[in-house]
Amino acid sequence: MVSGVSSPKKIDGEQDAAIVVEGLERIYPGGLRAVDGVDLAVASGEIYGFLGPNGAGKSTTVRILTTLLRPTGGRASVAGYDVVEQASQVRRSIGVALQEAALDPLMTGRELLQLQGALHGLRRAESKLRAEELLVRVDLVPASDRLLNTYSGGMRRRLDLAMALVHRPSVLFLDEPTTGLDPVSRTSLWTELRSLNDEGTTIFLTTQYLEEAEQLADRVGIIDHGKIVAEGTPQELGRLVGEPGLYVKLIDQAQSDRARELLTVHGAVSGRAAGGLTIRTGLGARAIAPIVRTLDEAQIEVDAVEVEEPTLDDVFLAVTGHRAEEAAEDDPA
Amino acid sequence: MSTFALERDLATQGRVITALAERALRVQLRRAQFLLPSFLLPLLLLAVIASGTSAAQQLPGFPSTGSYVGFVVSGTIMQGTLLAGLTAGIALAGDIEGGFFDRLLSAPVHRASIVLGRVLGTALIGIAQAVLFLTVAIVIGADFSGGAVGIALTILLAALSASAAAGLGATIALRTGSLSLMQNLFPFVFVLLFTAPAFFPRALLNPVLETISVVNPLSYVVEGMRAALFNSPALGSVWAGFAAGIGSVILTCCLAVWAMRSRVRV
Numbered sequence: 001m002v003s004g005v006s007s008p009k010k011i012d013g014e015q016d017a018a019i020v021v022e023g024l025e026r027i028y029p030g031g032l033r034a035v036d037g038v039d040l041a042v043a044s045g046e047i048y049g050f051l052g053p054n055g056a057g058k059s060t061t062v063r064i065l066t067t068l069l070r071p072t073g074g075r076a077s078v079a080g081y082d083v084v085e086q087a088s089q090v091r092r093s094i095g096v097a098l099q100e101a102a103l104d105p106l107m108t109g110r111e112l113l114q115l116q117g118a119l120h121g122l123r124r125a126e127s128k129l130r131a132e133e134l135l136v137r138v139d140l141v142p143a144s145d146r147l148l149n150t151y152s153g154g155m156r157r158r159l160d161l162a163m164a165l166v167h168r169p170s171v172l173f174l175d176e177p178t179t180g181l182d183p184v185s186r187t188s189l190w191t192e193l194r195s196l197n198d199e200g201t202t203i204f205l206t207t208q209y210l211e212e213a214e215q216l217a218d219r220v221g222i223i224d225h226g227k228i229v230a231e232g233t234p235q236e237l238g239r240l241v242g243e244p245g246l247y248v249k250l251i252d253q254a255q256s257d258r259a260r261e262l263l264t265v266h267g268a269v270s271g272r273a274a275g276g277l278t279i280r281t282g283l284g285a286r287a288i289a290p291i292v293r294t295l296d297e298a299q300i301e302v303d304a305v306e307v308e309e310p311t312l313d314d315v316f317l318a319v320t321g322h323r324a325e326e327a328a329e330d331d332p333a
Numbered sequence: 334m335s336t337f338a339l340e341r342d343l344a345t346q347g348r349v350i351t352a353l354a355e356r357a358l359r360v361q362l363r364r365a366q367f368l369l370p371s372f373l374l375p376l377l378l379l380a381v382i383a384s385g386t387s388a389a390q391q392l393p394g395f396p397s398t399g400s401y402v403g404f405v406v407s408g409t410i411m412q413g414t415l416l417a418g419l420t421a422g423i424a425l426a427g428d429i430e431g432g433f434f435d436r437l438l439s440a441p442v443h444r445a446s447i448v449l450g451r452v453l454g455t456a457l458i459g460i461a462q463a464v465l466f467l468t469v470a471i472v473i474g475a476d477f478s479g480g481a482v483g484i485a486l487t488i489l490l491a492a493l494s495a496s497a498a499a500g501l502g503a504t505i506a507l508r509t510g511s512l513s514l515m516q517n518l519f520p521f522v523f524v525l526l527f528t529a530p531a532f533f534p535r536a537l538l539n540p541v542l543e544t545i546s547v548v549n550p551l552s553y554v555v556e557g558m559r560a561a562l563f564n565s566p567a568l569g570s571v572w573a574g575f576a577a578g579i580g581s582v583i584l585t586c587c588l589a590v591w592a593m594r595s596r597v598r599v
Contacts, residue, residue: 092441106363116440118351121345
């Protein structure tokens, strides 16, 4: 594993950790090793982003941590309880929103929230009150008495989140919560998740979206083929890629080939869909002056120069040797 | 576990079972796919029987029940409750395939409560079916000499029949997790019905069916209903009906809980 340096914040011992996973394995009948020796620790109050392509082992890990699947090796505890030996206590402590918001289309939002309350032991009156609070919180009061089959994807996701919060869990598991959502709904859900985290809820979030992990997570674990291949804060992981590159936009794109030829003396040059060039020199912003000088001497006019901070996609590429999207396409699991 | 903790746990599980039963009932009544086979199909069959096959009661060996509709309504209730049990299984398979089942499993509820909630919901549907079918039968000419007590006992037997059918449906759904398989089980409901004296007395079944009917617990339940409705031990035994009904509920619910444990022990 490539370590992004930091240990999880606030953890002094297991009792301070919301989630502790040691050597976790899950081998399916037939031999598919979906989770292959995962170690991780998530501090109380942290947002942990679990990033990887489809089939990397994210959802299997979440299913184990939420007691829906037994591990075939290793151990894991959530909120201080072992996921196998103390599954019932784990379930009392966690809120879960799994992929694709599995909600009954023939129930209303309010009915589903009240049912969830009953499942968590709330009395009928308590359940009604809590449902009302949560409907307000996720802005679904006007739609609360409509059947779910009339809800949009974003509304269903918000309801799913509200259901996960009915019993005020200390740890929240969200499995790809924004997959398939439009940008507005995604941003709205992010705001809600930040707000929950501010109130002290630990959030374990799986995602395929690099941007989502960067936006939300205090720390990120990158999983590929069942193993954690890198872990750290988004900034720490960014540093694994090295110094930021420079993006150079030319006034006359016809001079692009000539510019590329000249700039190779400074470092690796690649094209970009927007039409400019990206140069990785290893010097970061310090390379701006020599690059501009080189182009100026060749009478190639520069429109703009920007420092390109490495993204988690770059990290994924650096530690796995392939892009996240490529892995998702290659892996049938 | 202390007595207090045990009482609290039982109260909690009671609330869970009630909430899941409410949901089962609500969804069943909202989904035409479930409502039609459970309520409309048996009623249609009852109407056909009432209009066209009443001559059956002229057959030698056919017991005297005033009208053929009065005799056959027990079979209609049995048909309805079996179909309600099957649709309960279909709904559960839908929950498994659609992911709602995972939501139930990730909550701190006993696995048995998930099964019992579904069974209780179906029992309530069985009661609604019995009330409806008996009312229709009375409207179109049936006269039940067993009176209110007989009708009440029949409704209870209907609830047991629906519960047992739901337990069986849940068992198959939990073992297979397949919605399409569950949807293809409708013909088996009719196999169960025709191997019990649902529409004809046992004496008029052919020898093979009559032999099978001896080991089919539905035979005793449907005959128990008739005995209660007409207050006539010659038509069957109410006690045997309750024994067969309760035994079937216990057996199928145990099978469903066992299937549930096998499914979640993965």
